[in-house]
Amino acid sequence: MMKNNLEKPKAGLYIHIPFCKKKCNYCSFYSLTAINKAPEFIAALQKEMEIYQDWWPEYDTVYLGGGTPSLLSINHLAELAHKIRKIFSLSSDAEWTIEVNPDDITLTFLKNIKSCGFNRLSIGIQSIQDNTLSWLGRRHNAQQALQAFDLAKKAGFQNIGVDLIYGVPISKLTLWEKELQQIIALKPEHISAYQLSFEPGSIFFKKKNQGHIQPLREKEEFSFFVNTSQILQTAGYIHYEVSNFSRDQTKKSAHNQKYWQHLPYLGLGPAAHSFRPFRRHWNHRSLDQYCQDLSKNIAPIKGFEELKINELRLETLYFGFRTSRGIDLKKIQEKFNQNLISDPPGLAHRLIQEKKLILFNGYLAPTTLGLALADALPLLW
Ligand code: SF4
Known part of the structure; x- marks a missing residue:
């Protein structure tokens, strides 16, 4: 076992929390509003962890994403963190990230998740313009977004990432640039800036197809992208992936780099994907089906693929150029x-x-x- 640990790269552990209070207009991730199903989900998730306890010798990242992990109670989060440590072998310096929504968090909640072991926050700020936030269908406002960042600092987090969306047709490039400068002034360790996209299954995808939304033209999208990169690089951020920027080399997302470098990751929860050389599998995109399988101690796998050499080559190029x-x-x-x-x-x-x-x-x-x-x-x- 020791020999294997030395030879194998460490894996990442992703957990998909499939609950949201409401659906944002641009989102196509799997989530439900039925938060009352959380206890059933938490029990199923712990069974899934047990099924995969020998999947990989050691992990050095844990990432709770979704959905909205900050909708879970602190008791549920503490239970999960405890179970993760019990089942999986984790490096002592592992990166533990949790995604939080600005309007869910209080100082007490943040202090509690910090004592559960989470050492990195990803705050879904998206924008600090009220009209943009409401157009995107977010449930928080600009003031709550800024307050969330302030609370994260007060709770003692030293690795804070913020998620932003740009290229919104109701806004202008100059406004976005101003917004970005305000975010830079907060000095987050990490910024994920995503160009608005119209994903199949999202509310915006439908609206665009019905002609109710006119996306930006390619040339405009390009200006948004290049200016975003230039502004952040001038402010000292490293543009290390298409949509990701870090204050220094140590603040890059260690977890996301597993995806981009074809390193192993285990995904738990409905709709989560897993990869280890050279097989990818994914779970049912249905909480009911997921819980049903686990009630029979069956891994809730919907499908899998074995990557052939050319697919692997293309993916290596695809991730490498990003x-x-x-x-x-x-x-x-x-x-x-x-x-x-x-x-x-x-x-x-x-x-x-x-x-x-x-x-x-x-x-x-x-x-x-x-x-x-x-x-x-x-x-x-
Ligand atoms: S963007 Fe986040 S909060 Fe909004 S619906 Fe999607 S997963 Fe939920």
């Missing part, structure tokens, strides 16, 4: 027998000339312009 670290050319050559610089001929050099990519220390990495086009780049190879 991060400023880029792609390790030596590893690609060893794993997939492809020299990205010469195969196909001329492509890498053209993209370097166009300032979309750079070659640095054996990595082929996207520039800010490259990050804006990240999803299209892998298809060229």
Whole structure:
């Protein structure tokens, strides 16, 4: 066992909390408003942990996402944290993140989750403009968003991330830039800034298809993206993934890097996904089905896929071009027998000339312009 621990990278543990008080207009994540089902869910989740207790030797990240983890009572959160420690082997310096919504939290709640072991907060601020928040269908206002950040500081959190959404058609680029400066003034350790997207299954997706919402044009989206990156980099943030910025190298999200680097992660809860070389599986997107399976001690798996070599190669390119670290050319050559610089001929050099990519220390990495086009780049190879 000891030998395995040394050889294997550490895994991440993700737990999906499937409850929200109401559905936000842009959201397509799996969640229900039936918070009264929380006790049943917590019991099922603990059974699921037991099923997976030997899935991976050691973990160094825990991430409670959703849904809205801050809707759970402190007793339920403490019970979960205790069970996680009991079942899984966790590094002593593991990153423990919990997503919270601004209008759920009080100073007492934050102090309590800190004593459960959570050392990183991800606050769903999204915007500090009241009209934008109400258009997005959020249940908090700007004042609550700022107050939540203040409470997190008072509770003693030293690693605070804020989630933001930009490119909202009812707002203007100059307003967003002002908003971003106000967020920078708070000095969060981490900022996730997502361009508004119209995900199938969301309320906005329907409205867009019915012609009730006119999304930004591509050129406008590009300006939002580039200006966001420039403003945050000028303020000292590292733009390390398409939508993610950290104050320094140590404040990058260790958990999310598991996804981008093809490292193992175990996902528990309805609709959660798991990956370990080279198999991905996902749970039922139904709390009832999830609980039903676990009541019979069955893993609540809806489906799985074994990644074939070319799928793995494409995913490696896809994730690599989304991060400023880029792609390790030596590893690609060893794993997939492809020299990205010469195969196909001329492509890498053209993209370097166009300032979309750079070659640095054996990595082929996207520039800010490259990050804006990240999803299209892998298809060229
Ligand atoms: S954005 Fe967050 S709070 Fe809003 S519905 Fe989705 S999961 Fe729930």
